[in-house]
Amino acid sequence: VDEDLVSIGRFARLCRLTVKRLRHYDEQGLLRPAHVDAATGYRYYRRDQAGEALTIGLLRALDVPLPVITEVLSRDPEAVDRALRGQRDRLAAEIRHRERLLATVQRLIADGVPGAEVTLADEPARQVLVARATAAPERLGPVVGRCIADALAAAGDRVAGCPIGVYPLDGLETAEMPVAVAIPVAAEPGSETLAGGPVAATIHIGAYEQVPIAYHALLSWLYARGHTPLGEAREEYLVGPATAEPDGYVTRITIPIEAEGAHD
Amino acid sequence: VDEDLVSIGRFARLCRLTVKRLRHYDEQGLLRPAHVDAATGYRYYRRDQAGEALTIGLLRALDVPLPVITEVLSRDPEAVDRALRGQRDRLAAEIRHRERLLATVQRLIADGVPGAEVTLADEPARQVLVARATAAPERLGPVVGRCIADALAAAGDRVAGCPIGVYPLDGLETAEMPVAVAIPVAAEPGSETLAGGPVAATIHIGAYEQVPIAYHALLSWLYARGHTPLGEAREEYLVGPATAEPDGYVTRITIPIEAEGAHD
């Protein structure tokens, strides 16, 4: 049995791992050497531990986190499946996320970092029906979609304009934020008033994932001219999924600012 | 002008960043406050710094690293383009990498972590023509492809078998490793002998990116039976890109082991 023990370097070569990684797995309790010399601290592994070490190597090559691998090594047969399915979902989400970022980068390369097309306007107040919700930023799309559907259903055939999303400007992109969707309707009981007033506005053409580009342009423009946002941003979905592909969506973004005279 | 200075909290709200991030960008020299109160250490920003802060926020949302953003803020117009193209390439590479991992995970979910189909064999020695190169693991595919093409060209119509890749087993997946491709030919001047002997062998069916699964199975099998690899691994490309789609590739992997009698 003693013959069966190998040093850490030899074991690392057998398992195609590094010595440093094996020491790390020892510290983390993932894979303990079969024997540690009390005097020297030398680690010795049994050859039959190579199976576990190989499994660690395979799963790490697939980017499975060490705590998940720990569960897999517990020999619970369901743990393997859970780990693999979890990793599949994680990888799929990471790919989707990066594909969205890539699309935005491609757009910035093609069109340049946008600057100018900002206009000042005086928005009229409107009567609207409102659907509200809260959403984490990555869930914003579906949540707003549902709000739009709800509000449209409530408005029925009294719809008098395209949906308007209302978003806090100081939402920090991290936590849940409150969102609202307003549908313009003829004045009637149950409707609310969406305040009017002076705004800075820009038009965004393209998928909703690239809306941050438009906010960047709009806010840069504002600050360069000494304006300060006075409230929530609004997005008017002039052309959306009902009638176009993402590249053709048209969204008008407005941010309320102080009245022209008050400014200087 | 003094009116123009805002506290860090207010500035953070204007730029949709956190106070912590602004302090971090100050420390890193990315975005210095226009004024720091000597007595209290309070940071004050000019409103017209909001443009730079917004740009940092946009680029960070695209996962551009801070050192690259520093270059962008240098106002070199080419720097923006370099940064965006660099980020595009980085994102594309990350997506490709994860897609490969995902395919491997999917396969493991579908087929289970493989175990058994390992056989012992006694390989004959062969006369071969050899092409050699070194490759980082992520460049392995194209490099081996070129070696195969070179070796096949050298062999001409004397080809007497499918290509055989030869790989060190202690390549640590990190650095450059030497690779060789051997093409069996009729004995002739200029040919080398590829040694024969006892091996453990398994068949891998599917894309080359999933070959690590087969190595895991093969090595686990070996170690569970007390065998030790005695040299380099070989891959016989029985069915490859010339005649099939990746899912249909057939590869025979062998690892030399000690002779049967020597083992116990």
Added chain:
DNA sequence: TTGCTCCTCACGTCACGTGAGGTGGC
């Protein structure tokens, strides 16, 4: 006086890689 804002440490994240400085075994 009460909140709110701001400050500076210090630590944690994730899975190691990279030295520094020293010892053990054939």
Added chain:
DNA sequence: TTGCTCCTCACGTCACGTGAGGTGGC
């Protein structure tokens, strides 16, 4: 005796988030 292997710290990575503990301004 010479290399080679092995050991334990300690630090760096990347861009922050999360407290702890304390102070300044209306």
